[in-house]
Amino acid sequence: MLISKELQEGFNAQIGHEFAASLQYVNIASYFDADSLPQLAAFFYRQAEEERVHAMKFVHYIVDAGGQVRVPGTEEPKYDFQSAKEAVQAALNWEVEVTKQINDLMDLAISQNDHIGQDFLRWFVTEQLEEVSTMDTLLSVVDRAGSNILWVEDFLARNPIVEEGQGAEE
Ligand SMILES: [Fe+2]
Numbered sequence: 001m002l003i004s005k006e007l008q009e010g011f012n013a014q015i016g017h018e019f020a021a022s023l024q025y026v027n028i029a030s031y032f033d034a035d036s037l038p039q040l041a042a043f044f045y046r047q048a049e050e051e052r053v054h055a056m057k058f059v060h061y062i063v064d065a066g067g068q069v070r071v072p073g074t075e076e077p078k079y080d081f082q083s084a085k086e087a088v089q090a091a092l093n094w095e096v097e098v099t100k101q102i103n104d105l106m107d108l109a110i111s112q113n114d115h116i117g118q119d120f121l122r123w124f125v126t127e128q129l130e131e132v133s134t135m136d137t138l139l140s141v142v143d144r145a146g147s148n149i150l151w152v153e154d155f156l157a158r159n160p161i162v163e164e165g166q167g168a169e170e
């Protein structure tokens with residue numbers, strides 16, 4: 001077995017966080033979709049897919065390392081957003097939180113001299129820079145648009161801030 005009990009526990013918890021993010025992003029996407037904002041909706045549907053891919057990376061790693069997968073239950077995601085800004089701010093807060101979780105897992109892998117685990121987690125460390133930065137950009141665009149949310153749609157149509165299929169590889 002190439003994974004310690006502690007890291008296995010942490011990775012299983014992270015599977016829950018990634019799936020929870022996926023569900024949260026489906027709610028945010030459908031909030032925009034229902035409001036006839038297809039670009040914002042597509043952006044968050046894409047994020048939801050990415051988070052599912054992240055969860056599955058942890059699943060496959062635990063199996064490959066000879067551990068036991070135990071997908072935890074997740075809390076009901078938030079659905080009652082009052083504004084685009086509130087929804088995007090919630091997403092940014094979530095990504096900052098996930099970055100801390102990934103850093104904590106990396107700290108644990110380092111403290112255990114688990115080099116294979118560190119190598120696996122490195123992908124997530126880099127990915128979080130992308131995730132936080134993308135969400136931060138989107139928040140500032142939404143902020144600048146103020147009450148003219150169609151300007152955000154126009155911005156996203158002209159400047160896709162997340163490329164198609166990004167994060168879906170591997
Ligand atoms: Fe993620």
Ligand SMILES: [Fe+2]
Pocket residue numbers: 021051095098131
């Ligand atoms: Fe994410």
